[in-house]
Amino acid sequence: MTIIYVLIPLGLMLLAAAVWAFFWAVRNGQFDDLETPAWRILMDDDSKPPPED
Amino acid sequence: MSASSCYHCGAPVPAQDPPVTTIAGQSQTLCSESCARTAALIEARGLTEFYRFRDGPTNTASRRDTDSRRWQPFDRDALQNEFVVRRPDGLREAHVLLQGVRCAACTWLIENALGAVSGVKSISVDPLTTRATLCWDPDRVALSELLAQLARLGYTPVPYTQDATELAARQERRVALQRLIIAGLGMMQVMSFAVALYLGAWRDPQIEAYLRLISLLVSTPVVFYAGAPFFAGAWAGIRSGALGMDVPVALAVGGAWSASVWNTFLGTGEVYFDSATMFVFFLSAARFLEMTGRHRAMSLTGAMAQHLPRVATRLVAGQATQVGVMELAKGDRILVAPGEALPADGELLSDQASVDEALLTGESRPVPRRCGDALVAGSLNTDQVLEMTVVRVGADTQMAQIARLVGDAGARKPRLVEMADRIASWFVATVLLAAGTVALVWWQLAPERAFEVALAVLVVTCPCALALATPAAFTVATTSLARLGFMVRRRGALQNLSRLTDVVFDKTGTLTDGHPVVADMQTWRNCTADQARTIAAALESRSSHPLAKAFPTLDRLPPVSDVQAIAGAGLQGTVDGRQYRIGTEAFATSWITASSAVADNQAALRQVYLGDADGLLARFTLAEQQRDGAQEVSRQLARAGLSLQIFSGDQAGPVSALADSLGISHWQAALQPPDKLAAVEQLQLQGRIVAMVGDGINDSPVLAGADVSIAMGGGTSLAQHSADCVLMSESLLPLLAARQVARRTLRIVRQNLTWAVAYNLVALPLAATGLLAPWMAALGMSASSLLVTGNALRLARLPQIRPTSAQDSALPAEPVAACCKKPAGAAS
Numbered sequence: 001m002t003i004i005y006v007l008i009p010l011g012l013m014l015l016a017a018a019v020w021a022f023f024w025a026v027r028n029g030q031f032d033d034l035e036t037p038a039w040r041i042l043m044d045d046d047s048k049p050p051p052e053d
Numbered sequence: 054m055s056a057s058s059c060y061h062c063g064a065p066v067p068a069q070d071p072p073v074t075t076i077a078g079q080s081q082t083l084c085s086e087s088c089a090r091t092a093a094l095i096e097a098r099g100l101t102e103f104y105r106f107r108d109g110p111t112n113t114a115s116r117r118d119t120d121s122r123r124w125q126p127f128d129r130d131a132l133q134n135e136f137v138v139r140r141p142d143g144l145r146e147a148h149v150l151l152q153g154v155r156c157a158a159c160t161w162l163i164e165n166a167l168g169a170v171s172g173v174k175s176i177s178v179d180p181l182t183t184r185a186t187l188c189w190d191p192d193r194v195a196l197s198e199l200l201a202q203l204a205r206l207g208y209t210p211v212p213y214t215q216d217a218t219e220l221a222a223r224q225e226r227r228v229a230l231q232r233l234i235i236a237g238l239g240m241m242q243v244m245s246f247a248v249a250l251y252l253g254a255w256r257d258p259q260i261e262a263y264l265r266l267i268s269l270l271v272s273t274p275v276v277f278y279a280g281a282p283f284f285a286g287a288w289a290g291i292r293s294g295a296l297g298m299d300v301p302v303a304l305a306v307g308g309a310w311s312a313s314v315w316n317t318f319l320g321t322g323e324v325y326f327d328s329a330t331m332f333v334f335f336l337s338a339a340r341f342l343e344m345t346g347r348h349r350a351m352s353l354t355g356a357m358a359q360h361l362p363r364v365a366t367r368l369v370a371g372q373a374t375q376v377g378v379m380e381l382a383k384g385d386r387i388l389v390a391p392g393e394a395l396p397a398d399g400e401l402l403s404d405q406a407s408v409d410e411a412l413l414t415g416e417s418r419p420v421p422r423r424c425g426d427a428l429v430a431g432s433l434n435t436d437q438v439l440e441m442t443v444v445r446v447g448a449d450t451q452m453a454q455i456a457r458l459v460g461d462a463g464a465r466k467p468r469l470v471e472m473a474d475r476i477a478s479w480f481v482a483t484v485l486l487a488a489g490t491v492a493l494v495w496w497q498l499a500p501e502r503a504f505e506v507a508l509a510v511l512v513v514t515c516p517c518a519l520a521l522a523t524p525a526a527f528t529v530a531t532t533s534l535a536r537l538g539f540m541v542r543r544r545g546a547l548q549n550l551s552r553l554t555d556v557v558f559d560k561t562g563t564l565t566d567g568h569p570v571v572a573d574m575q576t577w578r579n580c581t582a583d584q585a586r587t588i589a590a591a592l593e594s595r596s597s598h599p600l601a602k603a604f605p606t607l608d609r610l611p612p613v614s615d616v617q618a619i620a621g622a623g624l625q626g627t628v629d630g631r632q633y634r635i636g637t638e639a640f641a642t643s644w645i646t647a648s649s650a651v652a653d654n655q656a657a658l659r660q661v662y663l664g665d666a667d668g669l670l671a672r673f674t675l676a677e678q679q680r681d682g683a684q685e686v687s688r689q690l691a692r693a694g695l696s697l698q699i700f701s702g703d704q705a706g707p708v709s710a711l712a713d714s715l716g717i718s719h720w721q722a723a724l725q726p727p728d729k730l731a732a733v734e735q736l737q738l739q740g741r742i743v744a745m746v747g748d749g750i751n752d753s754p755v756l757a758g759a760d761v762s763i764a765m766g767g768g769t770s771l772a773q774h775s776a777d778c779v780l781m782s783e784s785l786l787p788l789l790a791a792r793q794v795a796r797r798t799l800r801i802v803r804q805n806l807t808w809a810v811a812y813n814l815v816a817l818p819l820a821a822t823g824l825l826a827p828w829m830a831a832l833g834m835s836a837s838s839l840l841v842t843g844n845a846l847r848l849a850r851l852p853q854i855r856p857t858s859a860q861d862s863a864l865p866a867e868p869v870a871a872c873c874k875k876p877a878g879a880a881s
Contacts, residue, residue, distance in 0.1 A: 001260065008267055015238055015271075022234045026227050032179075 059084035060104075061092045061207075062113055077101040087113045091207045098166050107158035112207045119205045124197035126364050126375040133196070144174050146188045147196065150211040151203065154178065159208065166206055170194060185210075211394075229341050232279040236334035239275035240327075243268050247327035247828075258320070265317040265324050272326040276310045280333040282340070296481040304485075305511040306332055309827060312504055323505060328827040332512060335835025339842045342525070365389075365396040368440070378446065385443045389434045398430045398445040406439040408432040420783075425594065484511065491821045502823060509820040513813075513830035522805040522841035529848040530798040538782035539791045546777035549761040550795035552742045556690055557733060557755075559747035560701035560708055563765055564683045564715065564785075571604070573674035578667070585671035589663055591628045592616060592635050623661075631665060637704075638662045642669055660704070679714070681784035687715040689789050696741075700729045700755070729755040746780075746788070763788070798848055805841040812837050 025031065059066055060081035071082045072089035076096050083089045091113045095103055127133065138146040154160065160178040163185065167176045172194030178185040189199060203210040246264045277284075283306060286299030309325040309332075316322040366388040367376045373388055378396045381387065386402065389395055395408070406422050410432040422428060428441055430450040445451070492507035531541045541547060558564050576585050590604040591613045616626035623636010634641045641664035663671045691697055699720040701708045708722040721732060733755055736743050745759035756762035756776045764776035780787060816833060819825050825833075 001257070004260065005263065008264075012242070012267070012271070015242060019235065019238060023231055026230050026234075031227070031230055032223065 059088050061088040062111065064088075076104065085113070087119070090119070091205060094205055095162065095166070098169065100162055100165055103158050103162040106161070111159065112152070112209075119201055121195075121197045121201035123204075124200040126197075126377070127200060128195050128197050137196070140188075143190070143192070144188055145191050145196070146186065149185045149187055149200070149203070151178065151185055151208040152211065154208060163203065163206060163208060167199065167202060170199065170202060173199065225344065229337070229344055232282070233334075233337050233341055236275050236279035236330065236337050239271050239279070240330040240334040242271045243275070243326045243330045246271075250324070262317070262320055265313075265326075268324065268326040269314060269317050272310065272313075272330050275330045275333055276306055279337055280306050283333070283336070296478045296485075298481060300481050301484050301488075301511050302332070302336060305329075305508060308511070309508055312508075322501070325505075325508065325827050328508070328512065328831045331828060332831040332835060335831070335839060339835070339838040342839075342842045342846060345846075381443050381446050383443055383446070387441055387443060389439050389441065391434050391437055394433050395428055395430050395441070397443045397447075398450045399428050399441040399443045401426050401428055402440040402442055403438075406434065406437070408434055487817070487821070495823070505827060506820065506823045508827045509823075509825045509830040510817065512827060513816040513820045513825060513834050522809075522838075522845050523802050525842055526798050526802050526805070526845035526848060529845055530794050533849055534787070534791055534794055537787040537790050538780065539787040540779045540781060541777070541791075546761050547795040547798050549742055550744065550778075550792055551799040553695055553744050553761065553792065554741045555696045555698060555736055555743045557698045557700050557736075557743055557745045557759070558717075559745075560699055560703055560711060562748040563680070563746050564699065564711060565679055571673050571675055574671060575674075576671040577669055580670040582671075585663055585673075587611065588628050588633055589635055589661075589671070589673065592624050592626050592633060633663060633665050633670075635661060635663045638669075679711070682786035682788075683715060686785040686788050687717055690792075691716065693792075700724050700732055702726070702729075726755065730758045733759050746785075747776075763791075794848065801844055801848060805844055808841060809837065 058064065060076065060083055062084060064084045066082050066084045071084065072086060073080055073082055074089050074092050074096065075081070076092055081092070083092060095101060133145075133147075136147055140146055151159075151163070154163070163178050164176055167173055167187070172190045172192075174188040174190060176185055176187050185203075187199060189196070200210045246268045250261065250264055280303075283299050283302045286297060287303035290297040290300055306329050309329040312322075313324040313326050313329070316324050364375055365378050365381055366373050367381065368386040368388060381397055387396065387399075401422050401424055404424050406428075408420055408422055408428060410420055410429060427444075430445070488507045488510045491510050492503050495503035495506050527547065530547060534541055571586075574582060574585065576582055586604070588611075591611050593604040594613065611629040614627045616624060623634060623640045625632070625634045627633075638660070641662035661673045661675060662669055663673070687697055696719065697715075697717045699708055699712050699717055701720070701722050702724055703722055705722040708720050712718070712720040721728075724732065733743050733745060737760070742760045744761040744763060745755050746763045746765070747756055748765035756764060761778065762776040763778045763780055765780050778791070812833070816825070816830070820830055
């Protein structure tokens with residue numbers, strides 16, 4: 001069972017990565033609005049408007 | 054949508070030559086050139102998807118707004134300093150409030166159309182708050198051009214500064230989320246190691262020590278980062294001498310963690326990392342929910358303050374110039390274009406205007422205003438260009454004051470919350486004592502289990518439910534009532550509101566809408582109707598009594614001085630050097646000793662007398678209308694078993710007529726303010742819980758004396774100051790909702806308290822006898838906290854007060870221009 005000496009630290013590294021990703025998301029405002037993104041999926045972004053000028 | 058209504062805005066299409074444009078390959082009819090321009094712009098940008106996904110007709114902006122010259126003042130640095138952030142990379146960032154954003158389709162349209170403009174770095178729109186964050190390169194495009202672009206799409210922009218409290222709230226929410234996720238992820242990890250340890254999967258002491266070490270590693274940030282607020286709260290509590298619920302929490306978490314660290318390094322006894330982390334996680338979750346409720350209250354009041362425009366058109370010597378609102382001063386004359394919000398409180402100079410005061414009253418409908426009437430900042434000018442004099446700006450405006458009122462209500466603790474705090478304080482002392490005693494007893498019996506059992510007692514009896522759920526319930530209830538236009542100033546009011554037995558109404562301005570008109574007049578002693586009217590108007594121009602509105606301010610009023618208001622009687626003042634009195638017959642004739650010979654043959658109607666030192670000059674017969682919802686409210690309250698009464702300073706005739714039509718059997722007329730107070734106190738002596746609904750200066754004493762006092766928002770500020778609640782709506786219907794919400798709040802608080810007490814009574818003996826392991830205690834206690842908080846959050850759902858009769862169909866509308874898709878009880 002000595003494998004857990006490797007696997008648990010690996011798991012903790014994954015945990016650290018998850019925490020980091022989550023903190024990044026929170027600081028980027030990903031959790032500030034939980035409603036609009038659900039609607040945005042319904043919109044078609046295919047027809048990109050021609051750039052102005 | 055049929056061809057008779059505009060494809061873009063839904064308005065009726067003119068019969069002759071309506072503009073037609075091709076949208077997504079189909080020819081569509083539009084109502085006006087401005088709609089046609091907006092639709093053509095959307096078509097030209099290839100964003101016609103918008104029309105497929107929007108919820109309903111959308112706005113167009115006026116031609117004036119779509120002209121970038123209109124926005125040029127915003128390019129001035131002086132104005133930009135107020136709301137623009139200059140980023141170090143040379144870009145600029147501004148927050149803009151957008152009018153007319155209704156749904157996610159609007160968001161999409163704006164983000165795509167503006168995002169394609171060269172010079173725009175990014176734009177994001179939040180449909181809930183209808184705010185956009187715009188980031189652009191000032192060297193490539195001017196802000197005025199971007200604002201005009203927004204207007205061309207149909208969304209009139211209002212630049213605004215982000216409130217410090219709002220930023221703080223967002224920061225608080227972000228930090229709380231981070232703490233929550235640390236606690237959650239950490240708890241899961243520690244729990245999985247704990248299960249392995251409990252099951253004894255590895256008999257190998259080396260592996261056991263290893264797992265303990267790992268648990269220590271993971272639980273440390275949970276305890277000290279996620280649990281930091283508990284330690285801070287406990288320390289603050291100890292220093293201020295008030296034992297809050299943070300004390301046992303901090304003791305339990307800190308104690309469990311320290312003991313576990315000790316045992317980990319000595320390799321002895323038990324470890325409790327799992328209990329400590331679980332406790333922190335569940336408590337953080339409960340607090341997060343409570344914080345969400347608080348923030349919802351704040352965003353509502355914050356939204357009100359933000360509806361003030363930033364720019365005003367000032368008239369100086371007939372020349373209109375655009376200035377920042379901050380530059381306005383009292384006495385300035387300003388112009389307000391139709392569709393714009395008034396930038397300051399003031400007085401109307403134009404002959405007439407109509408404004409929408411939805412922001413204050415919760416009811417979206419134009420209210421007519423005449424020359425000289427007071428105008429409130431934040432209301433929308435719905436009709437034509439109006440001219441006004443500025444009376445109050447910025448923090449002095451009525452709207453800013455209301456925002457503060459709501460803030461005050463949050464600061465004042467209702468008796469029940471204070472009680473819960475007091476109980477919690479005793480409770481904590483008892484818990485600490487009990488835990489100590491239990492530890493001592495177990496130390497004698499089985500020393501190796503003493504710590505574990507004491508820990509379980511400490512955790513299981515934590516009075517979190519008591520101290521957390523009651524304030525949460527009041528916060529949520531106050532917020533949902535504010536959305537209906539019912540502002541609760543003292544939260545203790547909710548407690549009394551729920552136990553009402555009697556409701557006393559004032560008549561004028563409360564049951565009637567306070568907009569009386571002169572229906573008939575009679576004059577004596579060579580006084581002409583015009584003269585009488587002028588004198589009356591001159592006197593009443595100095596009064597904010599509801600009846601004063603019956604006398605329109607004329608163009609040229611004679612000079613008035615020494616005006617005195619005598620509560621319950623009338624006004625006395627000097628007009629053109631001569632003293633007059635206007636008010637009740639007794640008051641107007643009180644200068645002459647002989648009683649008046651004028652027969653009062655119209656007792657059923659309201660009458661105002663004008664007199665001078667020699668006797669009566671004129672009699673005005675006024676008619677007034679019942680306030681919206683008066684019938685409905687009196688019917689439903691009576692059906693709910695409440696006793697309704699009218700206490701009026703008015704004559705018996707009009708009072709009984711009104712009482713009859715509302716089906717109210719108890720009424721007292723011709724009461725002076727002290728009489729009203731005495732009558733209410735009389736009721737209170739009989740053990741009745743009395744609510745007083747009133748609006749005038751003459752109601753202030755009785756408002757202060759009643760168990761619950763409700764002032765009408767349109768009433769005098771003195772009345773509002775002595776009231777527990779202020780009804781901002783023109784309709785009385787929110788009263789019904791307020792009573793329902795109050796009853797539900799108290800019911801929920803009682804449920805929560807009962808649950809908390811019952812739970813502790815069961816759990817304490819179990820924990821003390823050593824039947825509960827610390828992790829079970831943590832689970833039980835946290836689940837109990839979550840349960841009561843969730844129960845309190847149910848109050849966010851507004852009651853539906855449906856009028857039972859057809860003519861009373863004016864339901865209060867949602868006051869804040871939130872997105873149409875927002876469900877009433879959304880939990881974020």
